[in-house]
Amino acid sequence: xxxxxxxxxxxxxxxxxVAFEELQSWIQEGRVASNTxxxxxxxxxxxxxxxxxxVAALLSPLTPPPPAPSTQAELExxxxxxRLGAYLIDVLLLAATMALFTWPWRQDIAAVxxxxxxxxxxxxxxxxxxxxxxxxxxLTVQMTVHFLYFTGLNGWLGATVGKLILGARIVRLDGGPLxxxxxxxxxxxxxxxYLSFFVGYILIGIRxxxxxxxxxxxxxxxxxxx
Numbered sequence: 001x002x003x004x005x006x007x008x009x010x011x012x013x014x015x016x017x018v019a020f021e022e023l024q025s026w027i028q029e030g031r032v033a034s035n036t037x038x039x040x041x042x043x044x045x046x047x048x049x050x051x052x053x054x055v056a057a058l059l060s061p062l063t064p065p066p067p068a069p070s071t072q073a074e075l076e077x078x079x080x081x082x083r084l085g086a087y088l089i090d091v092l093l094l095a096a097t098m099a100l101f102t103w104p105w106r107q108d109i110a111a112v113x114x115x116x117x118x119x120x121x122x123x124x125x126x127x128x129x130x131x132x133x134x135x136x137x138x139l140t141v142q143m144t145v146h147f148l149y150f151t152g153l154n155g156w157l158g159a160t161v162g163k164l165i166l167g168a169r170i171v172r173l174d175g176g177p178l179x180x181x182x183x184x185x186x187x188x189x190x191x192x193x194y195l196s197f198f199v200g201y202i203l204i205g206i207r208x209x210x211x212x213x214x215x216x217x218x219x220x221x222x223x224x225x226x
Contacts, residue, residue, distance in 0.1 A: 004041040005017060005018055005055075027058050034049055035050070037049075078222040158178050173221060190214040192214060193212060
């Protein structure tokens with residue numbers, strides 16, 4: 001028997017009557033879902049599409065969207081030796097930068113070191129305090145440059161020059177960019193690794209996710225993202 005059908009569209013309007021073949025095309029176009037109200041002329045009644053046997057047979061269950069492509073390859077953790085290599089590149093770069101930066105004052109710096117050695121040898125308290133103060137100024141400058149280098153580049157690019165050369169990045173646990181605040185936190189957390197006599201770095205070599213103590217504290221990870 002041939003029936004005529006009407007539907008209530010998503011816009012709240014009534015469409016039809018149409019033959020079953022036309023209704024079938026609407027289903028294929030996605031205009032009819034299981035909860036769409038459908039009218040059939042023989043009963044002159046409205047009910048959900050899924051309650052009409054011939055219509056329900058055409059309604060496939062909603063297919064979940066395909067899973068996002070795996071990012072496992074992109075987020076491969078960087079191991080201990082690769083990270084050590086990247087750090088050595090950074091240290092050499094920083095040393096060269098500091099050497100160029102302090103070149104105009106190289107004689108003054110050498111004099112400070114010499115005065116410090118002399119004061120320690122001769123137990124001259126006044127000279128020792130003066131030399132220590134100047135050494136403290138130099139150390140402060142070095143630490144500031146060190147902090148700005150690691151925090152600035154990690155916060156901006158997610159990697160220092162050494163890590164960029166290796167194709168590595170520092171990311172949050174959810175894979176998002178680090179940002180300056182978390183980069184600064186991570187830098188501070190690295191002091192814990194120093195205070196633990198570098199035991200915190202050993203975790204990189206023994207943990208499956210290759211995260212050091214500073215990564216755990218700052219909730220970060222170092223991954224390859226080529």
